[in-house]
Amino acid sequence: MDWDPATYGRFSDLRLRPALDLLAQVSALPDGPVCDLGCGAGAVGPVLRARFADRDLYGLDTSPAMLAKADATGAYDTLTEADIADWLPEHRFALLFSNAALHWLPNHDLLLPRLARLIAPGGALSVQVPHQNAALSHRTWVEQAETLFPDRINPTDGPGVLMPADYFDILSPLGQVSIWETEYLQVLTPVADGHPVRHFTESTFARPILNALAPAEQNALIAAYETEMTRAYPLRPDGSVLFPFRRLFFVLRT
Template identity: 65%
Template sequence: MADTDWNPESYGRFASLRLRPALDLLMRVGDLPEGDICDLGCGAGAMGLILMSRYDGRRIIGVDSSKAMLEKARGTGGYDELVEADIAQWGPENPPALIFSNAALHWLPEHGQLLPRLAGLLAPGGTLAVQVPHQNRAPSHRLWHDLAEQLFPGRFDPGSGPGVLEPVDYHRILSPLGDVALWETEFYQQLPAAGDGHPVRHFTSSTYARPVLQVLDEAETARLVERYDTAMETAYPLAADGSVLFPFRRLFFTLTVR
């Protein structure tokens, strides 16, 4: 079975594409009260220096459960403090002005309880800013689960994979707590040619497919990957140079507590 920790090198292969939604989210954050800036699920620390630049003089705190990712984040010099913690249970020492979470909360269940808990940690007038992939129904994501069930019935529980609610559900959960902005954007990403398989597989295997691949042995993984690559050739045809234009939908929201 695969290592259960994140692989910063594999994840970072598409760092610039993964950073674009984070920057879009940050641009929608308005004025903040006094307090720290918390990068919740900071990963390898791509946003640390950006947050430090925008919020000069404030403490920037990164929180993640992955030792490997935190080690990479430490090397960026973008954080005053890095905390290894389960972000579902994390709590700050002092109420932060901003809890910023880019592409992390979809790994956690029970958003109906999680988001009010996070909002309750904020300083008065503070903001919770979140981006999560909203791609689960697209072939790039759905076929990891469908093919795993076809090839290895019962080996993988889809409920253990990442997931998000519908936008209307997030609005229902968040609107009683403060002022909500909610939107979606579909990013058209040009993925470069890959020498060993379809580019979409390389993009998704380091994130969404991790729970699937962790329950398979090497031979089973090879079999699944072969089937997935074949399916991606139809779903996302390659250009003449081997690259692919890959549409990827993401869901954003900000909540400013009253």
């Protein structure tokens, strides 16, 4: 199933902040274009366009629906429907920028060196990925699905992230590496139906789990998940939730 830009965009301000924090760590670049890897609906496009006004800006994503939204921003010179895993551009880039996309791809030990080869000398690969899989907000989807519907889902089909030291070992032979993690204390605003954490996670992490189930099964899983979220992330008096969310960042300079 394709991504739903409206559902994903409910928390666009919270999803954009890590991209801004990552971009702040990108220093001077050599000549060449910039590519937004996994550009989605193009939320980062206007920011990249403002920062790199004199460069060609590319966007890459597998979702036609998301690319249509990205095109509507007017920020990109070129948008391409392709998988990052086997994308073979005709030239190298001054910056490959990826906000919350690479965790959907496997084999980072092979993927990252391949992406590094697409960077011009002195350029950068700048990446942010959620590092939340071990938190209750994420593992409860898997645990409840396995309890309610044994053998119906494959946990390895979902997003995966290595540990920071693993990324250092992969990237350090390729250039200068900076790696850090940040835990954001996100305030999720009240929603009309259900728990705010469910609304935040179902459009991303839970997509492959829910897509493997029939509608009635999805409803049963959502009900079980929301029961657990009410205990793990209590609603505040106004219906909002404080939701700690960890993200991992790295910048490779070649």
